Amino acid sequence: MTYIDLGFTDLVIAALLLVANGAVSLWFRLGLERTIAISAVRMIVQLSVVALALKWIFALNSPVWTVLFALFMAAAAGYEVVARQERRVGGIAAMALGAGAPFAAGLIATIFAMVAVIGPDPWYAPRYVLPIFGMMLGNALTGTSLVLDTMSSSAVRDRLAIEARLALGASRYDALRPNLRRALTTGSMPILTAMAATGVVSLPGMMTGQILAGIDPVSAAKYQVMILMLIAGSTGLAVVAAGIGSVLLLTDERHRLRLDRLSLL
Incomplete structure (x- = not known):
């Protein structure tokens, strides 16, 4: 073919x-x-x-231009994360968290794939790095957006319960633990659903593209399994980082709930 x-x-x-x-x-x-x-x-x-x-x-084939393009992708991801929020924390902190969580998670997963799994020569070859990083970043972006949106909306909804826990001496992490647990679950659902449906309900884009390009279906399936595992790992890292970061943004060092930092888009 x-x-x-x-x-x-x-x-x-x-x-x-x-x-x-x-x-x-x-x-x-x-x-x-x-x-x-x-x-x-x-x-x-x-x-x-x-x-x-x-x-x-x-x-x-320059590592400098590869890094610059990856940073541009991360900046665009940060903008998309913030734009998807119904309520968001104002200031540069929210943008930094929205871009930093998926960027760091995507970078870790991409370097792991390049060094430990695929092993191209050189390992930083942009032909491999940028497409894989883009997939990691895109899925981590979705998870980060869901976590931040769930945390902000649930903090507003459960304000009385959260402030009651804080008044009884709970730390900000203990007071927001139910909200954080719900947000982490919500942020992880898209990739878990995609993994469960892959091969039975749908053929993922990467596998389909390789098959259309003439790659053997078995080889294409191997690549797709690898990519989904990397995406799940990077999304998990981004979701946890976004969840912890959102707790810090929604509270202060005196363990007070700071919903005044939220703005309605």
Whole structure:
């Protein structure tokens, strides 16, 4: 089996399904036509720019440009985390936590994959590092967003119970423990659900892409198993870091609940 290249006409034909979505929105008066169009254009532009940037970085094979592009991805992840919050802590701390948790978790998982599992030469080859780091970062971002959103909303909802625990002498971690446990569970659910459904309900994107590119299905499955394990590990690290960080953001050093730091978007 050989790789089948897609032309511009093929992409236009594929876009017809998106046009059908717009027609459905018009028919039922959902008001999503503009959102669908903007999202599609944004996706095309972003992927085109990233593809050209990656092609250039791959040709350079430079660790400096690899790190710079990874930092750019982390900054974009931090913005997305903050943008997804219904209530968020103001200031640079929230942005730092939103970017730092998925970045650190994704970096650890990527370095582990490069050094201990895949072992490319050199180990920092951007052709391997950036795609894997992107998958780690994207899934860790989802987990981080869910944790922060759950922590802030549940802290507002359970304010009286939390302040009662604090008044009885509990530390901020003990007072927020039920909320933290719920947030960690919520943040871990997407990857756990994906792992449980993989192979039975769906074929993941990486495996599907490799098969379409002509890779043996067994080899593609091995890579997919490795990626899912790495994603689960990095998401777990990001979720825990985000949960602990959110406890610190929602309280102060005197173990007081500080909901005044929250702003409604």
